[in-house]
Amino acid sequence: MKTALTIAGSDPTGGAGLQADLRTFGAMGVYGLSIPSVLTAQNTEGVSAIKEIPPDFLTAQLDTLLRDLCPDALKTGMLYSPEIVKIIADKFREYSLCNLVLDPVTVSSTGVLLIQEGALDAIKNVLFPLARVITPNIYEASVLTGLTVEDEKGMKEAALKLRGYGVETVIITGGHMETKALDLLFDGKDFLSLENEKLEGEFHGTGCVFSSVITACLAKGYGVHESFIKAKEFVWNAMKTAVSIGRGMKCLNF
Numbered sequence: 728m729k730t731a732l733t734i735a736g737s738d739p740t741g742g743a744g745l746q747a748d749l750r751t752f753g754a755m756g757v758y759g760l761s762i763p764s765v766l767t768a769q770n771t772e773g774v775s776a777i778k779e780i781p782p783d784f785l786t787a788q789l790d791t792l793l794r795d796l797c798p799d800a801l802k803t804g805m806l807y808s809p810e811i812v813k814i815i816a817d818k819f820r821e822y823s824l825c826n827l828v829l830d831p832v833t834v835s836s837t838g839v840l841l842i843q844e845g846a847l848d849a850i851k852n853v854l855f856p857l858a859r860v861i862t863p864n865i866y867e868a869s870v871l872t873g874l875t876v877e878d879e880k881g882m883k884e885a886a887l888k889l890r891g892y893g894v895e896t897v898i899i900t901g902g903h904m905e906t907k908a909l910d911l912l913f914d915g916k917d918f919l920s921l922e923n924e925k926l927e928g929e930f931h932g933t934g935c936v937f938s939s940v941i942t943a944c945l946a947k948g949y950g951v952h953e954s955f956i957k958a959k960e961f962v963w964n965a966m967k968t969a970v971s972i973g974r975g976m977k978c979l980n981f
């Protein structure tokens with residue numbers, strides 16, 4: 728069986744973060760491995776506290792797992808601090824890992840900052856050159872490039888700039904755009920955009936599930952374009968049937 732590793736924040740609701748990633752790997756028929764990088768106290772209404780995993784313990788988790796096995800693909804979610812970013816980059820090289828899908832998580836769906844000062848720069852400088860795919864949303868693409876990303880034209884400009892940071896393939900998700908849900912892939916040569924009508928409501932964890940489907944597909948040996956198409960369809964179906972498990976945002980159903 729193929730294996731995929733997520734290094735991400737814990738979200739007790741299971742709607743986003745490490746728990747959503749694991750659930751997605753399972754739904755995709757891939758064996759899920761997981762290392763928490765940070766813990767959050769949260770419910771469907773929001774995040775109330777964040778606790779970093781001590782760097783030496785993150786290192787111990789990575790060394791112990793990776794001495795034993797090599798995942799077919801891995802993804803990173805909420806990394807939170809520059810120290811965490813650096814440890815993951817070092818271990819990625821030390822264990823010759825491949826198929827890194829990097830979701831540069833910056834804010835929660837409820838607007839809480841999920842990253843410390845300096846961590847996004849570290850992600851850009853240290854982890855981007857190791858990534859096979861990055862999956863920023865339009866807000867993250869704006870912060871990372873300094874461009875205003877509001878429409879397809881802006882997404883294309885940002886994708887060009889982001890690829891210049893050493894990433895193989897850039898996928899910008901546009902679910903937060905005003906009128907339509909358009910996602911754009913750029914592989915350095917061609918653009919591929921996929922569009923769906925926008926669904927009503929506030930959804931939790933769409934970016935996590937999207938990048939996890941891509942990770943699972945890469946683990947199974949699919950190419951990046953096919954993985955993108957599968958992820959778009961998976962998230963769309965899961966959003967259409969999303970469930971209200973608490974008082975706040977809807978969680979994806981799959």
Ligand code: PXL
Nearest residue numbers: 736737738743744805835836
């Ligand atoms: O959706 C981004 C995200 C990622 N990781 C964790 C989160 C969230 C959003 O709340 O809690 C742990």
